[in-house]
Amino acid sequence: MPTPLDVVVIGGGQAGLAAGYHLRRLGLDFVVLDAASVPGGAWRHTWDSLHLFSPAAYSSLPGRLMPPQPGETYPDATHVVAYLTDYEQRYDLPVHRPVRVTGVHRHGECLRVETDSGTWRARAVVSATGTWSRPFVPAIPGRAEFHGRQMHTVEYENPTAFAGQNVIVVGGGNSGAQIAADLAYDTDLTWVTPREPRYLADDIDGRTLFDHATARRRALDAGRTDTGGVASLGDIVAVPPVREARNAGLLKAQPMFDRITATGVAWADGTTAEADAIIWCTGFRPALSHLAPLGLRGPRGHIPTVGTRAVGEPRLHLLGYGDWTGPASATLIGVGRPAREATRQIADLLR
Incomplete structure (x- = not known):
């Protein structure tokens, strides 16, 4: 079996690309495995009229500002897809697609990542599969x-x-x-x-939401009173x-x-x-079935984390699933900071 990689990133959407950017800067040996056949993540599958909540400059991944979309204050999904495609190419991120991960297993000092096109071994794994593939519909009688x-x-x-x-x-x-x-x-x-x-007030957009989410996380980390974050606004x-x-x-x-x-x-x-x-329009659940072999889920199916690191498996980080894996981490502007923190922790672990 080939020499294990430093890191396997599962998911090639915005969270996976942000992780790849920071892994590249840290000089780690990694791949990004994406189930889709083309770049763009979930943004390729949204409804036609969807626009971002924030101007382009406030909707960017680390290292590369999203350019404005001509004639639009808030870019549409096609503009985001073009940006993510360019981002992947600009930083020459090693994305392999289409590769669907079927399971992550412990394998001695490594984690073994089983896919529909072969097996990978890595010293650490970043799961960045998001939620779009797990739509939730409530059980309503009839x-x-x-x-x-x-x-x-x-x-x-x-x-x-x-x-x-x-x-x-x-x-x-x-x-x-x-x-x-x-x-x-x-x-x-x-x-x-x-x-x-x-x-929310008409003048509030994604910039304010990110600031509130970040302030809440800092307050909780410091043991201060919960500010309520974005939920307090509407x-x-x-x-x-x-x-x-x-x-x-x-x-x-x-x-x-x-x-x-x-x-x-x-x-x-x-x-x-x-x-x-x-x-x-009833939301989503995290797409985490590939992590089932690790046995990390609690009674309600939630994987306990400290920041992005799984409590029960320090070689695993979860990125981009929402506030429980970093403030506003399910957004373009919000995923950069937890991606940086996760990759730094991985680099420290590998050293």
């Missing part, structure tokens, strides 16, 4: 009885296929608000949220399309329904709504 179309955020593209239909959008976060706004003009829309929508960033639909009175949220019927949904008070389609 869901299997619905005769219409059901889809998750990951499958939604644009309003064209729903024109003139009764559409129910479920979810009170950013994706729910943005997709509801997208559909508000051409469909009979019912927007359903678990609680009254909480919009749930929905009022990007221009959302703001326009809201101000036009087109985004009026209904409380969560109690059950699904063959033709729509029903509330406990007897109210019903007909639906041709239900779109579940």
